[in-house]
Amino acid sequence: xxxxxxxxxxxxxxxxxxxxxxxxxxxxxxxxxxxxxxxxxxxxxxxxxxxxxxxxxxxxxxxxxxxxxxxxxxxxxxxxxxxxxxxxxxxxxxxxxxxxxxxxxxxxxxxxxxxxxxxxxxxxxxxxxxxxxxxxx
Amino acid sequence: xxxxxxxxxxxxxxxxxxxxxxxxxxxxxxxxxxxxxxxxxxxxxxxxxxxxxxxxxxxxxxxxxxxxxxxxxxxxxxxxxxxxxxxxxxxxxxxxxxxxxxxxxxxxxxxxxxxxxxxxxxxxxxxxxxxxxxxxxxxxxxxxxxxxxxxxxxxxxxxxxxxxxxxxxxxxxxxxxxxxxxxxxxxxxxxxxxxxxxxxxxxxxxxxxxxxxxxxxxxxxxxxxxxxxxxxxxxxxxxxxxxxxxxxxxxxxxxxxxxxxxxxxxxxxxxxxxxxxxxxxxxxxxxxxxxxxxxxxxxxxxxxxxxxxxxxxxxxxxxxxxxxxxxxxxxxxxxxxxxxxxxxxxxxxxxxxxx
Numbered sequence: 097x098x099x100x101x102x103x104x105x106x107x108x109x110x111x112x113x114x115x116x117x118x119x120x121x122x123x124x125x126x127x128x129x130x131x132x133x134x135x136x137x138x139x140x141x142x143x144x145x146x147x148x149x150x151x152x153x154x155x156x157x158x159x160x161x162x163x164x165x166x167x168x169x170x171x172x173x174x175x176x177x178x179x180x181x182x183x184x185x186x187x188x189x190x191x192x193x194x195x196x197x198x199x200x201x202x203x204x205x206x207x208x209x210x211x212x213x214x215x216x217x218x219x220x221x222x223x224x225x226x227x228x229x230x231x232x233x
Numbered sequence: 234x235x236x237x238x239x240x241x242x243x244x245x246x247x248x249x250x251x252x253x254x255x256x257x258x259x260x261x262x263x264x265x266x267x268x269x270x271x272x273x274x275x276x277x278x279x280x281x282x283x284x285x286x287x288x289x290x291x292x293x294x295x296x297x298x299x300x301x302x303x304x305x306x307x308x309x310x311x312x313x314x315x316x317x318x319x320x321x322x323x324x325x326x327x328x329x330x331x332x333x334x335x336x337x338x339x340x341x342x343x344x345x346x347x348x349x350x351x352x353x354x355x356x357x358x359x360x361x362x363x364x365x366x367x368x369x370x371x372x373x374x375x376x377x378x379x380x381x382x383x384x385x386x387x388x389x390x391x392x393x394x395x396x397x398x399x400x401x402x403x404x405x406x407x408x409x410x411x412x413x414x415x416x417x418x419x420x421x422x423x424x425x426x427x428x429x430x431x432x433x434x435x436x437x438x439x440x441x442x443x444x445x446x447x448x449x450x451x452x453x454x455x456x457x458x459x460x461x462x463x464x465x466x467x468x469x470x471x472x473x474x475x476x477x478x479x480x481x482x483x484x485x486x487x488x489x490x491x492x493x494x495x496x497x498x499x500x501x502x503x504x505x506x507x508x509x510x511x512x513x514x515x516x517x518x519x520x521x522x523x524x525x526x527x528x529x530x531x532x533x534x535x536x537x538x539x540x541x542x543x544x545x546x547x548x549x550x551x552x553x554x555x556x557x558x559x560x561x562x563x564x565x566x567x568x569x570x571x572x573x574x575x576x577x578x579x580x581x582x583x584x585x586x587x588x
Contacts, residue, residue: 112513116560142501146558146566149487149505152448153564157483157507160444214448214485 108138111147124155125225152218159221159231166203168231170196170220176228183228192219196229248313248332251321254295256281259324265332269308276308290315294328311336342410349407353400360400364393394437398472402539405465406522409546416550417459423488423500423571424453426460430467431486434475442480445471448487454497456573458551463571466547469540470504470567477508477565497573499553505566511559520545520555544569 118127128151131144138144162168172193176183185193188211195208202220209216223229242249248265250258256278265273280291290304294317303316311334318329367390371383378386408414431447438445467486474484484506491499511519522542544567545555553571 110513111558112516112560116563119560119563142554142556142568142570143558145489145501146503146505146556146568147560149485149503149566149568150558150560150564153483153485153505153566154507156446156485157444157481160483161481212447212449214446214487215450217446 108141111143115147115150119151124151124158127151128155152214155221156214156217159217159224160202162231163233164201166206167201168233169199169201170205170224170229170231171198172196173227173230180228183226185228188215189219189223189228192216193223193228202231248334249318249329250277250332251324251327251329252277252291252294253324254281254292254326256291259321259327268313268332268334272309280306294330295326305335305339312339346407346410350404353404353407356400357397360393360397364390364397367393398540402469402543405543406539409543414462414546414550416462416547418457419460420455421458421460421463422453422455423463423502424449424451426464427467427486427488427502430464430471433468434471437472437475438484441475441478443475443478444481444483446483446485448485448503449489453488453490453500454573456500456551456571458571459547462547463551466544466569467502467504469544470569473540473567474504474506474508474565478506479508482507491570499570499572502569502571503566505564507564510561510563510565511557512561513559516557516559519557541567 115127115131118130122130128148131148131151135141135144135148160166176193192205192209192211195205200208202217205220206213206216211219220229220231224231243262245262246264248262248268250261250265250273252258256274258274258277261273269276277291280289282289290306293299293302293304294315296302300317300319303314305312305314307313314333314335316331316333318331321327321329367386370378371386371390405414427447427449431445435445471484471486478484484504487503487505489501489503490497491501519541522539548555548569548571551571553569555570556568557565558568559565
C-alpha cells in the first residue's frame, strides 16, 4: 500500500468549529476575509470553498433582509462622494456604483446589472459594509 | 508460471493473479487457471492497451495512491469483480488482483432492479395524473374554492411532489445498483444546466418564501458528461437545501472555474443555504446511502436517504468529487468538483462504481 500523505500538506483544520467561533467573535465579513486568505494555504481543500460560500450566502441573506427588501433604494454616502479615491473599487464595484442614482431600487439594479443576481447583491453588500453606499430604511 | 512462495493463495477458491502493467501474468493460483485457462494472458494484455483514446481497465489498477480500486469486467459471458489486493514489490510495477465471479449476484441485482423499476413506473403514472389534476384545479383563475379547501389542495400538491421525488430516487437507486445508470459523453453547458435546475425549483422556493439565486457567470466552460444526470444532481441538492432552509432564508447556486495557469482544469459547483447546518460528526456520513442528517426537515416529512448518495454516484461517474461544508445554525454548502476534460473510464458507466 502506498497511500502516504504528501509531506507538504498541512493537517486539515476543523473548519466547521473555527468558522462558527470566528463568526461569533468577529462577524461574517472578518471570517469571510480570513477564509479567502486560508485558501492560499489550502488550495486543494474543496470544503474551504464551501465554507467561503456559506459566509457569502449569509452576507447576502442579511443584505436582502432589509425591511424594504428588493424595493430598498441604495444611495452613495457622503464619505464616498467626497473621498471616492480612498475606496479603491474593483471594476465590478465601480460599474455597480455608476448605476446607483439614489432612485433605483435593488430590484431594478438586479435587472440592469450585467452580473449574476447573487454577485450583484454580494457586491452591494460589500459596498455597504465599506460605507460606500447606504440603504436607508 | 506457478511459484512456490504464495502457498495459501494457491488453494483459495477465488482466482488471484499478480499482474504487470502491460498485462503480463507473473503468478496465479489454481482457481485463476480454472476460471480463465490460457485465454487470460491475451485478455489482460488487451485490457492494458488504450484503444481509440480510451485506456484499458487494467490501467486503473496502476494509478499511484489509489489502493481501493474495484472494477466489474465481463469475460466470456461471466462478470468478474476485480479488486486490487496490494502492490507487489517482488516484480516491477505489479499488483495482486482478486477476480471474484459476481455473475449470479449481478443477475439477482438486475432482477431486483427490474422489479423496482416496474413498480416505480406503475406508481408514477397515477401520481402524475393526481399532480396534473391538482395543478389544474389550483391554477383556475377566479375559482370559487373556499380558502380552507385551497390550503388543503396545496398541501396535497406538496405531498404529491414529495412522493414523486421519493419514487424518482428509488428508480435512480435501482439503476445504480444494477449498473445500468450510464453516463453519456455529450458536451454539457454547465451554466445552462444550473439555470434549468434553478428554474425548475424557483416556484417551490417562492412558495416556501426562500430566495433561490444564481451565482455564476456566463463564462463557465463546457464539460463532457450527461446533462440529464448532472441537472438531476443539482436539483437533488437544491431540493435538499429547501428542506432545511427557513422562511426568508437564501439558497445560492454557484459555479467557479479552477484553473491550472490559464487552462480551466475543473468546475466547482456549490449549492449553499442559510439553513440549520449539519453536526460536524455527521458531515462525512451524509453521502452514504440510507444516511440522513439527524436535523429534522423544516417542512416535515423524511426522504429515502438516497438523494445525496445518488448525487455522489453521478459526480464520481463523471470523474469528479463531492464534499460538504456546514456550520450549525449558519448554513451548509454542498460542493461538487467536475473535471473540464472527463477522465476516461473503461466502462463509462456506474457498473464500475456499484457496490
